[in-house]
Amino acid sequence: MTDQTDALDRTALETRGISGWAYGLEDRVRFYEIDLVRHVNNISFLRWFEVLRVRYFLDYGLSDYSHSDSDPQLVVRHQTTDFLAPMHMDQRYVVVGRITLLKPTSFVLAAAVFADGMLRAQGETVMISLEQDGKTRRPHKAEAVRKIIKCDAPEMQT
Amino acid sequence: MTDQTDALDRTALETRGISGWAYGLEDRVRFYEIDLVRHVNNISFLRWFEVLRVRYFLDYGLSDYSHSDSDPQLVVRHQTTDFLAPMHMDQRYVVVGRITLLKPTSFVLAAAVFADGMLRAQGETVMISLEQDGKTRRPHKAEAVRKIIKCDAPEMQT
């Protein structure tokens, strides 16, 4: 099976007119993402941000979602979103993400949705890294940190 | 059929130890609101905020969701949420909301979730009132404004 739904890198995104991002996913609006106002429901954008960040974490090695002691629980603490323009049934879109601030046991991930050349929604998510006990802070995996620095060049704080 | 799932008013909320709010709904966590980390998924909190505000708009007369020209489209422009403590399967909770800032064609709605005496999540949603064309600003219904002022005493801006 070909990797048709795999992530878009910086070059593939620039080809689609989206610059400043190194990681994205492309899809089309689904029937169940529309609400009775007949636009994409606000929460569908947040579902796309969730799908984006889970794939990002898997691809960058931040988490393997194994729920084992060698893996963190990545938990959302704060989220802010701007809904800028409506979207409709079956519309193609690209959702992108990047880590903009990296601390030893937390980070900020920015995300945005583009469709037909227009920014539709954008947001920031503050996440913390915990042990499987859900309480103790846990440092990020070193290899993931290297890849994030290389791809996203985030602000670093200690 | 009795009104078992109707909104809680200021008195009913205070009985449950929740003060400072005049409108709330009581429910229990559903199976599908849990994710593979086995906590309530972040987006489930936002679903509860959505359910809360739609019921509030119906009860206060801000919108009847008739999609007719005599009714506004109430659109989310900005949303910010703090996720403060995890929640689990079948847990009882109360979600509350109030309008904290009222402008002629927009408002800010604060919301929060309480469970077992603890604040679990809180957020603010900025909404605007549009005609059915989805573009032209539309003033709020006068009767709804009176009820909001009476129940929530919001800051007023012109």
Next chain:
Amino acid sequence: MTDQTDALDRTALETRGISGWAYGLEDRVRFYEIDLVRHVNNISFLRWFEVLRVRYFLDYGLSDYSHSDSDPQLVVRHQTTDFLAPMHMDQRYVVVGRITLLKPTSFVLAAAVFADGMLRAQGETVMISLEQDGKTRRPHKAEAVRKIIKCDAPEMQT
């Protein structure tokens, strides 16, 4: 906190004009359960059946959803549903369920949705009971079997 959202028993259901069932839940249609046709989406009925059966399993002691070795995985094998009449935003409804056929490591659960005195949807779900390995069949807990026989009087097969 009072038990406002607890299950309805045979008597409470008969008071609401629903006879032949011993377990039900009462609720109102939520905004996100409506689709762009502006009726309750078919899948929302299946969500209500899921909520109903999870609460039933907890209340009857078939599973405690602890994911521990002393508890089964209850897995859906087959499901059939009739969608009989549309439902709309904010409508009150009752969803009911009963086990109609009980085998040592499986069962059939019938469910139905009533609103405004009319049957809206009905279905049957075939479920099997597995160990936590997701493969080995596991007999039901004896106490749950006794309660099911007493409340639902299912056909028994060995």
Next chain:
Amino acid sequence: MTDQTDALDRTALETRGISGWAYGLEDRVRFYEIDLVRHVNNISFLRWFEVLRVRYFLDYGLSDYSHSDSDPQLVVRHQTTDFLAPMHMDQRYVVVGRITLLKPTSFVLAAAVFADGMLRAQGETVMISLEQDGKTRRPHKAEAVRKIIKCDAPEMQT
């Protein structure tokens, strides 16, 4: 933007080892489609069937989802599903569909999910075609009927 997420035709499906179907969509399991048992939730399969059939109806011209008087409401009356094997986070899959029985104002649509060379779920959905009043039967569009006969060779009944 390229059509990366477009439907797979008979040839593309056979390349993936799936024969007997002329219409399919390829995707990967999303985080929110997993439940607390850590498998794909049963209802997620039904979401995929819904996405599949809406795209099929758009592509074959059965409905344009314009909600105008020149377009039908396609309503689900009956649905049956077999859940045959579990699926997991991030797994690739193909969902396929075909109309197996075509009547003047109704039809039966079969659907299936394949992943890693194995049939995971299959089902049948009985749908009827109504006018926008939601009551009067409405014949299918002639062009859609021709395309369905050509691609799916359904049993025909009058």
